[in-house]
Amino acid sequence: MEGSEELESSLLTQPWASVCFGESTFLAKACFRDTGYILLISDLSSVWYESADAKAVGQRSKELNKRLTVPVSSFLHRLRNLMCPLLAGQPDAATSFSCHCAAGGLSLHVKSELSGLPFYWDFHCCPTPVEMVSRHLVRPLIQMSLALQYQVQELTSLLLQKDAEIEDYRESGAALSRDRLRTEPFQEKTFQQNFMAESLPRICGAGEGQAFTSALQQLYTAVTQQEAKQARKRQRSEDTEGLAPAEETAEHPCPPPPPQEDETASSSEGTTVTSSPAQKPRLPAAKAKPKKAKGLFS
Secondary structure, eight states: OOOOHHHHHHHTTOOOOOETTTTEEEEEEEEETTTEEEEHHHSSSSSEEEEEEEHHHHHHHHHHHHTTTOOOOHHHHHHHHHHHHHHHTOOOOOOEEEEEETTEEEEEEEEEEEEEEEEEEEEEEEEEHHHHIIIIIIIIHHHHHHHHHHHHHOOOOOHHHHHHHHHHHTTOOOOSSGGGGGOOOOOHHHHHIIIIIIIHHHHHHGGGSOOOOHHHHHHHHHHHHHHHHHHHHHHHHHHHHHHHHHHHHOOOSSOOOOOHHHHHHHHHHHHHHOOOTTOOOOOOOOOOOOOOOOOOOO
């Protein structure tokens, strides 16, 4: 049975998606299983989450959908079918979403249908712990930035090699059949300056809703899969190290007894050195001198 930790591990490799509730744009990601769900949502100023197991889902479903008598797994399946299309940018037209922020939390209200009856659900999200924000947002974004930086360096190197190849063709007398295909040699410094002055302002002005495009979602998934793989390796290594002392204890459950000679020697030494005050050393008894026989007239 999956616990909350396993649910969060599955959530890690789910990419963030841009979603709109009314006029507000959010980033969100979710993971649904038969044992519960986890939802993460952010407006890039705050991050909220909710983790609910099957028991909590069953209790809330009774409060919100008193006319529906279906298994908890059916509620979870329906929630997954409602949220996944929303995160994929294809929300169900018959489903409405609305959110409300209050008292540091966020409530997401869902209205739809299940088995021909109205279906309601409320996600009650609270502020996300810092460690969870770091794991799902900060660290992956840093790794994505590093990956993109290396990618740019490799592309720059490739462009310089292509320019050298084209120049060699020109020196050999080759000519373009269409002059419109002619390009100037790539200048890395000039390219960076133009990017900062022209492209960067346009990217930053695109709005927060374009934070995770399809390509970035794929990169995020690849990065988090690598992180999950490294985490499993570290866990296996720690488990192996933890088993080593246990095996040694099993092989030698008790320390070996001291040699018998040492015990005898120490016992003998104890008897010689320590004596009871009630016992006094005995002196050897003196032999009595034989008496001479006395005669009648002596």
